[in-house]
Amino acid sequence: MFIDRLISDKEGSASRNFMLSALFWSVIGMGSGLFAGLEFSMPDLVHNVPQLSMPHLRMMHVNVVAIGWLSMGYIGAMFYMIPSLTKSPLWSERLGNTAMWGWNLLMVGAFCTLLNGYTEGREYAELGAVLDVIAVVLLVLVGLNVWQTVVNRKVRKLYVSLWYFLGALFWFPLVYVIGQRTFVQLPGLNDAIVGWFYGHNILGMWFTTVGVGMMYYLLPRLANSPLYSHGLSLIGFWGIALFYAPTGTHHILQSPVPEWLKAIAIISSIFLLVPVFTVLTNFFMTMKGKWQLVVTDLPLRFAVTSAIFYYITCIQGPFQATRWINWYIHFTQWVVGHAHLALLGTFSFILTAALYYGLPRLTGRKWYSHGLIRAHYWLKTLGFTIMMLSLTTAGLVQAAGWAMGIPVDQWGLQIRPYWAIRAFSGIMILLGQVLFAYNAYRSFYTPVAEKESKLAQEVKA
Amino acid sequence: MKSNFRQGANAVIITFFAIIGSTVLLPMVIFNPSPSGHGNQYEKNKLAQTDPARGRQIYVREGCFYCHTQFTRLQDRGYGPLVQAGDYVDETPHVLGTARTGPDLTNEGGRFPSEWQKAHLINPRALKPGSIMPSFSYLSDRDMNDLVAYIQTLGNRRKVTELVEAPDEYTNKSTYGKELLARKHVDTKADASANAGRGIYTQNCAACHGLQGYGNGPNALSLEKKPANFTRPFYKQYSDEFWFYRVTEGVVGTRMPRFGEVLTEEQRWYLVAYLKTLPKEKEEVIDNVDQLNPVQQIKLPKLSHQQWEPASGGE
Numbered sequence: 001m002f003i004d005r006l007i008s009d010k011e012g013s014a015s016r017n018f019m020l021s022a023l024f025w026s027v028i029g030m031g032s033g034l035f036a037g038l039e040f041s042m043p044d045l046v047h048n049v050p051q052l053s054m055p056h057l058r059m060m061h062v063n064v065v066a067i068g069w070l071s072m073g074y075i076g077a078m079f080y081m082i083p084s085l086t087k088s089p090l091w092s093e094r095l096g097n098t099a100m101w102g103w104n105l106l107m108v109g110a111f112c113t114l115l116n117g118y119t120e121g122r123e124y125a126e127l128g129a130v131l132d133v134i135a136v137v138l139l140v141l142v143g144l145n146v147w148q149t150v151v152n153r154k155v156r157k158l159y160v161s162l163w164y165f166l167g168a169l170f171w172f173p174l175v176y177v178i179g180q181r182t183f184v185q186l187p188g189l190n191d192a193i194v195g196w197f198y199g200h201n202i203l204g205m206w207f208t209t210v211g212v213g214m215m216y217y218l219l220p221r222l223a224n225s226p227l228y229s230h231g232l233s234l235i236g237f238w239g240i241a242l243f244y245a246p247t248g249t250h251h252i253l254q255s256p257v258p259e260w261l262k263a264i265a266i267i268s269s270i271f272l273l274v275p276v277f278t279v280l281t282n283f284f285m286t287m288k289g290k291w292q293l294v295v296t297d298l299p300l301r302f303a304v305t306s307a308i309f310y311y312i313t314c315i316q317g318p319f320q321a322t323r324w325i326n327w328y329i330h331f332t333q334w335v336v337g338h339a340h341l342a343l344l345g346t347f348s349f350i351l352t353a354a355l356y357y358g359l360p361r362l363t364g365r366k367w368y369s370h371g372l373i374r375a376h377y378w379l380k381t382l383g384f385t386i387m388m389l390s391l392t393t394a395g396l397v398q399a400a401g402w403a404m405g406i407p408v409d410q411w412g413l414q415i416r417p418y419w420a421i422r423a424f425s426g427i428m429i430l431l432g433q434v435l436f437a438y439n440a441y442r443s444f445y446t447p448v449a450e451k452e453s454k455l456a457q458e459v460k461a
Numbered sequence: 462m463k464s465n466f467r468q469g470a471n472a473v474i475i476t477f478f479a480i481i482g483s484t485v486l487l488p489m490v491i492f493n494p495s496p497s498g499h500g501n502q503y504e505k506n507k508l509a510q511t512d513p514a515r516g517r518q519i520y521v522r523e524g525c526f527y528c529h530t531q532f533t534r535l536q537d538r539g540y541g542p543l544v545q546a547g548d549y550v551d552e553t554p555h556v557l558g559t560a561r562t563g564p565d566l567t568n569e570g571g572r573f574p575s576e577w578q579k580a581h582l583i584n585p586r587a588l589k590p591g592s593i594m595p596s597f598s599y600l601s602d603r604d605m606n607d608l609v610a611y612i613q614t615l616g617n618r619r620k621v622t623e624l625v626e627a628p629d630e631y632t633n634k635s636t637y638g639k640e641l642l643a644r645k646h647v648d649t650k651a652d653a654s655a656n657a658g659r660g661i662y663t664q665n666c667a668a669c670h671g672l673q674g675y676g677n678g679p680n681a682l683s684l685e686k687k688p689a690n691f692t693r694p695f696y697k698q699y700s701d702e703f704w705f706y707r708v709t710e711g712v713v714g715t716r717m718p719r720f721g722e723v724l725t726e727e728q729r730w731y732l733v734a735y736l737k738t739l740p741k742e743k744e745e746v747i748d749n750v751d752q753l754n755p756v757q758q759i760k761l762p763k764l765s766h767q768q769w770e771p772a773s774g775g776e
Contacts, residue, residue: 043586043593054595055524121521121554167473174477178485181554186489188549192557193488241473245480254534255557256546258492264484331530331561398561404713405539408564413591 007097011089014096016362018076019355020444021104023437025068026348028111030433033061034426040419051115059114059126066124066202067135068107070347074210075099075142077354078165080362081217082146085162086153091145099141106134122191124199125180132182136173143169160233164213167241171205189257196248203342204244211347212236212279214354215303215310219286222300222357223293228285232278239275243268250321254330269321276314283307298373302353305381309345313338328403333415334395337388344429345384352380352436359440368442376432376439383428386421394418497547499619506610516611519604521554523597529566530558531615535629541568542619563594568616578609627702631709638702647730649701649737658735661728665720674739686715692742704733 008017036057039045046052083090090096109131113119119126127135146169150162179198186194220227227233249257249265287304294301316338319325329335356373360366367373394415401411503514520526533540544567549555573581577588582605585594600608629635633642647654663672669684671677674691681688689696689712699707708729709721720729 039595040593043595047596048599050599053523053597053599055527058527059524117522117524119522119524121526121556123527123559163469166470170473171477174481178481185553187493188552188555188557189494189546190489190492191553192549192555193492194485195555197485238472238476241476242480245477246484248484251559252557255532256494256544256549258488261484261488261492327536331559333560333562336560402561403536405537406713407539408561409589409591410714412593416591416593419593 007094007101009093009097011093012080012362014090014093014100015076015079016359017097017100018072018079018103019359019362020440021100021107022069022071022073022076022351023355023440025064025072025107026433027430027437029061029064029069030426030430032057032064034423034430036061037419037423037426041416041423050117056115056117059119060111062124063110063114063126064107065343066207067110067127070207070343070351072100072103072107073351073355074206074214075103077214077351077358078142078146078169078210080354080358081161081214082149082165085159085217086150086155088149088152088154091148091152095141095145099138099145102134102138102141106131106138109134120180120182122181122195124202125195127180129182132176132180136177139169139173139176143173159216160227160230160237161213161217163234163237164209164216167237168206168209168213171209172202175201175205189255192252192255193249193257193261196251197245198248199251200248201245204240204247207343207347208244209240211306211310211350212240214350215279215283215307218299218303218350218353218357219283219307222297222303222353223287223290225286225288225290228282228288232282236275236279236282239272239278243271243275247272247321250326253321253323253326266321266323270318272314273318276310280307280311280314298370298377299353299357301377302349302356305377306346306349306353309341309349309384313341313346316341329395329399331402332395332398333391333418334399337391337395340384340391341388345388349380352376355436355440359444363444365443368439368446372435372439376435379428379432379435383425383432387425387429390418390421390425394422492546494546494550496550497545499545500548500550500552501614501616502618503611503614509606509610511606511610513607513611513614516607516609517556519600519608520611521556523600523608525566526556526558528558528560528562528594529564530561531556531565531567532558533565533567537565540565541616544619548619563592566612566615568619570613570615570617575609575613578612579605582608627700627706631702631706641726642702644726645730647727647734649730649734651734652738654731654734655738656735658728658731658733661724661732662735665724666732669716674736684716688715688717690742691736691739694742696739697741699737701730701733701737704736705729708732708736 008014035052036054039054039057043054050056079090079096110127113128113131114126118128120128146165150158150166175198179194179201181191181194216227216233246264246268249261250269253262253266284307291304294304320329320334320338356367397411397415397418400406401408401414501513503512503517505512505514532544533542535543549557581588581594582597582600584596584598585592597605597608626632630637631641632638667678669676669678669680669688670691671681671688676688676690678688707717708724709719711717711719720732724732
């Protein structure tokens with residue numbers, strides 16, 4: 001039946017479809033980011049094409065990477081991990097697949113509108129009113145599906161990953177509804193306050209919570225060792241629940257918003273060190289004695305790299321939220337580097353680990369090539385490290401320029417080399433992602449002769 | 462077990478709503494700045510047939526706010542007066558911005574002619590070599606005119622009382638500045654102080670700025686950025702504090718050194734007193750002593766020892 005092919009009710013199909021769509025959108029999202037990055041070095045690369053002008057590509061990059069790649073991948077990973085943690089199948093595969101198609105439709109809508117400049121003009125919340133409504137409906141559908149699966153579970157005890165997933169699926173639709181401001185016109189500064197509540201909490205109440213939940217699922221399994229402490233993990237969870245939501249205002253510390261709000265934001269930003277350190281202690285103690293596994297186990301290698309990047313991000317975050325650091329580095333490329341450290345270094349890596357771990361188990365096929373996975377890992381890790389260093393250095397040059405009162409046209413020339421390096425590292429990252437997508441295509445869409453595949457696996461083993 | 466789960470879920474919900482209440486709803490309720498009267502006002506220009514309000518939509522549509530911010534901070538020098546909370550009442554969606562890849566546009570209105578702005582939108586690198594701003598040549602003529610009209614309204618109602626203002630560290634606005642001004646005992650208006658500054662000027666400044674401040678000292682020949690010509694009217698509006706700031710911190714991007722590291726505070730104030738007596742442009746320089754103003758009063762400054770002791774070899 002056509003409808004069965006389109007909206008399948010096979011077990012695991014929703015999860016797999018979400019993951020593969022995420023992979024598709026990741027290439028487009030990272031590609032547009034790379035193109036925008038190239039235009040920093042070659043501003044006259046394209047001329048007279050509004051769809052390819054830097055700001056439009058930037059909107060496209062941010063939305064496709066956040067809503068397309070990371071969110072879709074997260075939902076796919078949740079649809080795989082939650083049934084495995086509750087020992088009961090997903091409540092409705094059909095509903096999951098419907099949500100998957102809806103989400104792809106949403107991304108096609110985003111692709112068509114953002115590139116043409118149909119934007120609400122709110123950073124990180126650029127999608128238009130129709131797309132916002134679709135996104136909320138889909139999030140509620142996904143939440144319902146997950147909720148029903150957990151209610152009908154066969155394992156009584158809720159593992160900590162489930163805490164994170166359920167929390168995220170409760171928080172994120174609310175944050176989305178409040179933060180999008182689609183149908184309200186708030187006065188300027190209030191608009192900014194709510195805007196940064198959203199801008200920070202799409203990270204805190206969605207990417208972090210689901211990402212950390214995935215880490216809690218993957219690390220003990222891949223390292224084959226029990227979680228170090230269940231108590232610590234709950235402290236981490238409640239710490240994130242308490243301290244993440246009010247931090248948004250630290251993005252506009254020097255604007256004329258109320259001082260008490262800034263104080264709350266700074267204090268809770270610093271308090272975020274508590275959940276971060278409990279979570280990371282838990283991860284690293286779980287890995288104790290198992291570090292050698294990263295040599296052979298590629299998903300684990302991605303997961304551990306992600307945990308290390310998470311450590312760096314979360315040291316940086318509270319550090320730059322304090323007034324005297326923010327005074328210096330606000331408005332510079334340092335912040336861009338930090339954002340990439342969180343979303344690319346940490347959450348993209350853990351999602352990649354989940355995909356490398358989950359997809360073979362969902363489809364029953366092995367990865368086509370482990371060499372490609374290794375290439376992907378090194379291209380992405382090295383590329384990202386170069387990007388991070390160049391953006392941070394560029395940020396410091398800019399910060400010195402602003403602090404000394406040097407006009408932009410003077411220091412602007414000084415950071416052009418760093419932008420060139422950034423574009424180069426973008427090529428590495430995109431190449432890694434394309435190898436990933438190619439690997440997935442060869443693994444799951446190309447029929448392989450039975451004998452040949454067996455032989456190949458023997459050689460690799 | 463089940464009750465545990467319920468308690469946890471309830472706690473999550475209550476925590477979240479408490480936080481939203483305190484950081485999102487509470488500011489909505491208690492933070493309502495009244496319009497300051499200095500915010501941007503978007504009035505249609507019937508004559509030029511431009512609509513700045515529409516220009517703002519284009520500013521948002523083309524994503525200008527990703528690289529240009531619209532709020533000045535205390536530490537920003539050269540971007541005009543500071544913003545107030547009441548300036549933003551009608552600004553929705555906000556265009557405060559997050560990164561400054563380009564200059565701040567808070568007070569951009571009137572900084573350049575409209576023709577310049579339009580040409581800069583079409584080909585930024587023709588007017589600012591080395592700029593990385595994308596070209597917006599694809600905008601229609603109407604869009605472009607409205608956008609330029611919007612840019613030209615930015616900050617127009619933010620009144621500037623003093624044209625050249627010293628940073629807060631050098632004025633009464635900060636504790637540091639207050640202490641500095643409290644320590645100052647040199648009467649910068651007195652002829653005697655100017656006389657005391659003359660020697661300091663000749664020794665430290667004249668090589669580049671020339672004996673009479675025309676910016677034509679012998680070193681000027683070899684400098685890429687030419688030294689300032691103090692006789693120009695621009696320099697006549699400098700306040701004492703601003704002169705002091707310039708002398709102390711030097712001028713970034715030029716060979717003007719930070720004299721704060723060479724001269725004592727007292728010496729710098731004497732220098733300021735002298736700098737203020739330099740002639741105006743196209744003004745005859747009086748060499749004849751008889752024509753000078755008679756000295757009205759002599760206020761003897763309190764001299765420090767440090768100034769008159771040799772820098773080295775004395776001990």
